[in-house]
Amino acid sequence: xxxxxxxxxxxxxxxxxxxxxxxxxxxxxxxxxxxxxxxxxxxxxxxxxxxxxxxxxxxxxxxxxxxxxxxxxxxxxxxxxxxxxxxxxxxxxxxxxxxxxxxxxxxxxxxxxxxxxxxxxxxxxxxxxxxxxxxxxxxxxxxxxxxxxxxxxxxxxxxxxxxxxxxxxxxxxxxxxxxxxxxxxxxxxxxxxxxxxxxxxxxxxxxxxxxxxxxxxxxxxxxxxxxxxxxxxxxxxxxxxxxxxxxxxxxxxxxxxxxxxxxxxxxxxxxxxxxxxxxxxxxxxxxxxxxxxxxxxxxxxxxxxxxxxxxxxxxxxxxxxxxxxxxxxxxxxxxxxxxxxxxxxxxxxxxxxxxxxxxxxxxxxxxxxxxxxx
Amino acid sequence: xxxxxxxxxxxxxxxxxxxxxxxxxxxxxxxxxxxxxxxxxxxxxxxxxxxxxxxxxxxxxxxxxxxxxxxxxxxxxxxxxxxxxxxxxxxxxxxxxxxxxxxxxxxxxxxxxxxxxxx
Numbered sequence: 364x365x366x367x368x369x370x371x372x373x374x375x376x377x378x379x380x381x382x383x384x385x386x387x388x389x390x391x392x393x394x395x396x397x398x399x400x401x402x403x404x405x406x407x408x409x410x411x412x413x414x415x416x417x418x419x420x421x422x423x424x425x426x427x428x429x430x431x432x433x434x435x436x437x438x439x440x441x442x443x444x445x446x447x448x449x450x451x452x453x454x455x456x457x458x459x460x461x462x463x464x465x466x467x468x469x470x471x472x473x474x475x476x477x478x479x480x481x482x483x484x485x486x487x488x489x490x491x492x493x494x495x496x497x498x499x500x501x502x503x504x505x506x507x508x509x510x511x512x513x514x515x516x517x518x519x520x521x522x523x524x525x526x527x528x529x530x531x532x533x534x535x536x537x538x539x540x541x542x543x544x545x546x547x548x549x550x551x552x553x554x555x556x557x558x559x560x561x562x563x564x565x566x567x568x569x570x571x572x573x574x575x576x577x578x579x580x581x582x583x584x585x586x587x588x589x590x591x592x593x594x595x596x597x598x599x600x601x602x603x604x605x606x607x608x609x610x611x612x613x614x615x616x617x618x619x620x621x622x623x624x625x626x627x628x629x630x631x632x633x634x635x636x637x638x639x640x641x642x643x644x645x646x647x648x649x650x651x652x653x654x655x656x657x658x659x660x661x662x663x664x665x666x667x668x669x670x671x672x673x674x675x676x677x678x679x680x681x682x683x684x685x686x687x688x689x690x691x692x693x694x695x696x697x698x699x700x701x702x703x704x705x706x707x708x709x710x711x712x713x714x715x716x717x718x719x720x721x722x723x724x725x726x727x728x729x730x731x732x733x734x735x736x737x
Numbered sequence: 738x739x740x741x742x743x744x745x746x747x748x749x750x751x752x753x754x755x756x757x758x759x760x761x762x763x764x765x766x767x768x769x770x771x772x773x774x775x776x777x778x779x780x781x782x783x784x785x786x787x788x789x790x791x792x793x794x795x796x797x798x799x800x801x802x803x804x805x806x807x808x809x810x811x812x813x814x815x816x817x818x819x820x821x822x823x824x825x826x827x828x829x830x831x832x833x834x835x836x837x838x839x840x841x842x843x844x845x846x847x848x849x850x851x852x853x854x855x856x
Contacts, residue, residue, distance in 0.1 A: 461829055508852050509738035511828035519830065 365474055367407055368414070369456075370449035370512060375474070375502040377414050385410035450475060451559045452512050454552070458527040459510045466501035467530050468537075473498055475555075476548045486537065486545050527556065528569045528624060535573050546577060557611065564620020567611045571628035574608030575635060577601070589728045592634065605635050626651045641671035658686045666695055674702040690719035694729060701736065710736055739825050739853040740832040746819035748845035753790030769840045776822065776838060783823040791817030819846070823853075 368378035385406045399405040457470040469487075472478045478486075484494035504510070515523040531549050538545025553570040560566045582599035584590060612632055615625045630647045633640055648664035662684045669677020678699040686692045693716035700709035713733045720726045750757035758766070777784040794810040794817065810817035819841065826832050829850070836848040 459829075461833070508850075509740075509826075509828045509832070511830050515830065 364403060364407055364410075365477075366449040366453040368410055369474070370452055372411075372414050375505060377417065378410075381410040381414035381417070382406075384413045388413075448559070449512075450555060451514055454527055454556065455514055455523060456505060456510055456512050458523075458530045459505075460523070460526055461508060461510055462501055462504060464530070464533070466497055466504075467526075468533055469494060469497050470501050471530055471552070472534065472545075472548060475552060478544075478548065482544075524560070524563060524565065528565060531556065532569060532573070532624075535576075546573075546580075549573060550577060557614075562618060564615040564618040565622045565624050567615035567618070568620055568622060568624030568626075568628050571608045571611035571615060572624050572631055574604050574611060575628060575631035578604035578608060578635065584724070587724065589724045591728075597637075600635070608632065608635075621650075623651060623654050626654065639670070641667055645671050658684050659689070659691075662686060662689075662692055662695065669699055669702075674699045678703065688719060690716040690725070690729075692716075693719065694732070697732070706736055738828060738832075739823065739855060740829075741851045741853055742822050742824055742832070742836055742839065743818055743849040743851060744820040744822075744839060744841050744846065745816060745849065746841050746846045747815055749819075749841045750844070751790065751819065753792070772838065772840045776835070779824075779835065781825040782835070783825075785821040785823070788818070788820055791819070 365378055365382055368382060369375055372378050372381075388409055389402075389406060393399070454471060454475055457474055458467045462470065465487075469483055472483050472486075473480065480495050480498060481491045484491040487494070489497075514520070531552050534552070535546050535549035538547070538549060550570075550573055553566075553573050557563075557566045557570045578601040579592075579595065579599075581601065582590060582595035582597070590596075608628070609632055612625070612628045615628065626647055630644055630651070633644050633647070644667045645664060648660060648667050652660045652664055662681065665677050665680035665684060668680055678696065681692065681696055681699060684692060693712045697709045697712035697716065700706075700712060710733065713729055713736070717726065717729050717733070720729060750761055752758050761769075776782060791810040791814055794808075796807045796809060796811045798805045798807075824832055824835055826835070829852075832850045836842060836850055839848050842848050
């Protein structure tokens with residue numbers, strides 16, 4: 364509804380205020396007169412009329428009194444009316460690279476996710492006034508800088524779609540640790556994007572990746588403690604969600620998608636098999652590495668190599684990864700050293716990982732592993 | 738929408754620095770002039786006046802009624818404004834596209850796109 368109004372009015376703040384007014388009018392009127400046959404159309408039309416009034420009111424004070432009692436929509440007229448779905452335009456506006464990443468995330472959750480400012484603030488651990496300020500500033504910039512409300516032209520689309528998907532994945536990962544509502548919101552938006560851009564393999568790839576990760580949520584912790592993939596109780600995996608994820612992955616592959624999200628989803632899909640095909644996972648990580656050049660991917664590839672070809676081969680690769688300040692590098696080294704019976708070095712690596720870790724649940728996991736070395 | 742595009746040359750070789758400029762081939766020099774010419778001929782563009790380099794700049798501040806004059810630009814030399822142009826366009830995407838065609842954007846400088854207030 365908000366998307367339709369912003370599309371029509373070209374003004375975020377005006378659209379938001381008008382929407383609130385329309386809901387207030389509905390709250391007063393519907394219980395008395397009954398719910399209209401087309402509630403959504405009624406709300407949009409009412410909000411639109413209110414907004415138009417406000418624009419006129421701002422322009423000419425003289426007309427103020429006459430226009431204040433503009434009619435509410437007539438039920439008969441609504442029957443034929445359809446409102447175009449403008450969520451796609453809206454998400455491209457919210458994720459425009461001329462906005463900071465923080466602003467893109469907040470704006471997407473506020474306008475497309477419909478989360479309240481306080482909720483977003485809590486999720487990102489910032490004070491509510493800070494978040495409110497961030498949203499206001501972003502909306503002002505959209506208006507002042509002339510950020511367009513439309514799907515970008517074809518030659519801009521690959522970059523801009525990547526930006527949108529990155530925002531969704533960021534929201535998902537933020538929700539992955541503890542804040543479930545964010546992960547759910549990211550999934551919902553991911554579904555919407557895949558639906559709205561059915562020919563974009565990366566959109567399906569991201570949806571598949573999020574679904575496959577999310578399917579393991581229930582198995583990922585036990586009594587507040589983290590459980591590693593290998594130790595997870597597979598009965599807790601959400602089978603329906605895995606199937607959904609695989610279906611999305613199939614669509615992406617059918618569209619000849621081979622971008623970073625599609626490849627990551629393919630890896631996640633293999634991890635959901637009963638017995639893991641590690642050589643295949645190594646091959647996919649190699650592909651992902653050539654796409655991203657990321658040292659984190661290099662580390663993951665080394666872990667897969669350790670599973671496929673033994674701890675010594677994996678360790679050799681881990682030692683080439685330049686990520687000294689990343690605790691996973693050291694906890695991975697520790698595990699491989701343990702498998703090679705190099706206990707003393709494994710202990711040192713775990714101690715280094717403990718110096719770098721921030722998350723409490725992860726710290727306790729590392730402490731358990733350190734104690735387990737004897 | 739009206740935009741002002743502020744051109745920061747950064748480390749871009751310009752004729753203001755004959756030594757750096759001389760390291761470019763004749764082809765490259767020609768390419769830069771042609772790119773600026775194409776920009777100025779783009780519909781909606783109003784080219785700015787040509788500025789002398791930031792070496793010629795003087796910065797003036799008034800403190801306690803006293804005028805302080807210093808040699809050079811207000812910001813660091815390499816951050817100084819090197820030129821500007823105006824662009825009337827539908828939206829920011831069009832302005833970003835034009836900005837990306839300004840030679841300084843790809844040669845070590847940057848373009849700041851500023852919307853102008855319209856009354």
